Amino acid sequence: MDAETSQLESMEADVVVRAQAGDARAFEQLVRDYHRRAISLGYRLLGNSEDAQDVAQEAFVRAYKSLAQLDDPARFGGWFMRIVSNLALNFRRARKTRSAVSLDDMSAFGDEFRNPVTGQRKAANTDDESAAMPKELHAAITDAMDELPEQQRLALVLFSVEGMPQKEVAEVLECSIEMVKWNVFQARKKMQKALTEFL
Amino acid sequence: MTDRGYNPDDPGFLASRRLDEELPAEAQARLDAALSASPALREEAEQLRAVDDLVKRWGAGSEEVDSEPFVKSVVGAVESQHDSVELRRVDSLLAGWRDEDLGIDSDRFVEGVMGRVAPRRRAPGHQWIIRLGVPLAAAAAVMFAVTTTLQRGSIDQDPGSVSVDWGTVAGTVEVAFARSADPSPADGLDNDEIGFVSVGAGPALLLDDEAPPS
Structure with a gap:
């Protein structure tokens, strides 16, 4: 870890401490x-911007409640x-049980998709990297991810x-860094099989 | 988290780790040797790289974030939780206060208490002298006075008094007899010899500020 990263982490920790003390601005x-x-x-x-925002908002509220x-x-x-x-995973499971999956803002089969943050529909990107990806390929990757x-x-x-960073991923997954690497490898292998026709 | 099938020496795993630029030199050398020997592994490694590129492109380019509306909505949602969170924070503080380590050395504390209690449980020697010695001495003085009087002859005479001085306790012990209304011996014994008992009289232990019974 370089000095700059360490300093940033220290600053963030300070903000967290202030937030824990009840500082709303922090x-x-x-x-x-x-x-x-x-x-x-x-x-x-x-795969849905509205759900993503709902989940993100709920996550912040829960974080606020249990920050102490x-x-x-x-x-x-x-x-x-x-x-x-x-x-998100709980939401996803619940959604699956409702059998009402709606991926209407994915670019899978439409001519447009929503901005995941604003939720606004927009034409398929022409000014970013994913825009260069054929819709069919984008949909295939989405499906493969879903599996x-x-x-x-x-x-x-x-x-x-x-x-x-793998260390943070390990904290999220509550596992070792080595298992993060292994899961990434396993995911890549499965994606490789699913996307054979595009490789 | 599954570790099923985990094999740190799997060449495919090593190839995947090399994509992430975190493969140690020694493992890198082993991977290179395996790649040279296996065209299938080379193909797999190439495909893993292609998948990684695709996934990164798939995830890129959707970051036109209009932050303000979202941040405001979160802050609004959080503010609505403020009171309950404050209460929970107070509860948390109380829990911390309750669980605070007071740095008590139990052994030393108990020892200190017992050290202060023990002397009170054992009365000092001079106190025992006062509690037991004074009554015994007074009784001895009475007996001495009575015996002396009896040896002199008549119990009509005032048996007298004895001065007592034991340091913290001092005074005069007087012995007197109260004659009963019936002077006849109740027990048939000679009054002159042990009249003090037989005539129903009893010795009175008086302090010097009290008058003897008439």
Whole structure:
């Protein structure tokens, strides 16, 4: 860990401590710092921007309620993302049991998809990397992701998509770093089989 | 979290780890040797790399975040929870206060209490002298006075008094007899010899500020 990273973590821990002491502005700072990651993770796990935002908001409220229980302020990131992932996975399970899965904001079969954060529909991107991806391929990846076991999916999304350090992913998954690597590998192998025709 | 089938030496696993640039040099050398020997492994490694690229592209490009509305909605939701959270915080503080380590050394505490209690349980020697010695001495003085008087002859005479001085306790012990209305011996014994008992009289132990019975 370099000095800059260490300093940032220390600053964040200070914000967390103030939030734990009841400083509303400090908590708002945490919301600003983490909401993109929370919504993004929710979106990757749920495939729906509205659900992702609902889950992210609920995660912040729960974090606020139980912030005092966080023993190590420096671990807020992993702790909070675990709340997000748990809520998202619970939401996903509940949704499956309702058999009412709606992925209407995915670009799978439509001409447009929603911005995962604003929820607004927008034309398929033309100005980012995913725009270069054919819709059929995007849908295939989404489906393949959907088929992964939860832990493997979470490991792949957190590590490869969200770019979280393996150590933080391990905290979210409550496992060892070695198991994070193994789950990422297993997820990649399954994705490889599912996407054979595109490789 | 499943670790089913976990094999740290799996060449595919090593290839996957190399994609993440965290493979140690020694493992890297083993992987390179395995790749040279196996075209199938080389193909698998290439496909893992392609999958990784696809996943990253799939996850990219959806970050046009209009933060303010979301942050405001969260802050609003959190504020509505404020009171209950404050109460919970107070509860948490109380729990911490209750569980606070007071740094009590139980052994030393008990020892200290017993050290202060023990002397009170054992009365000092001079107190025992006062409690037992004074009555015994007074009784001895009475007996001495009575015996002396009897040896002199008549119990009509005032048996007299004895001065007592034991340091913290001092005074005069007087012995007197109260004659009963019936002077005849009730027990048939000679009054002159042990009249003090037979005439129903009893010795009175008086302090010097009290008058003897008439």
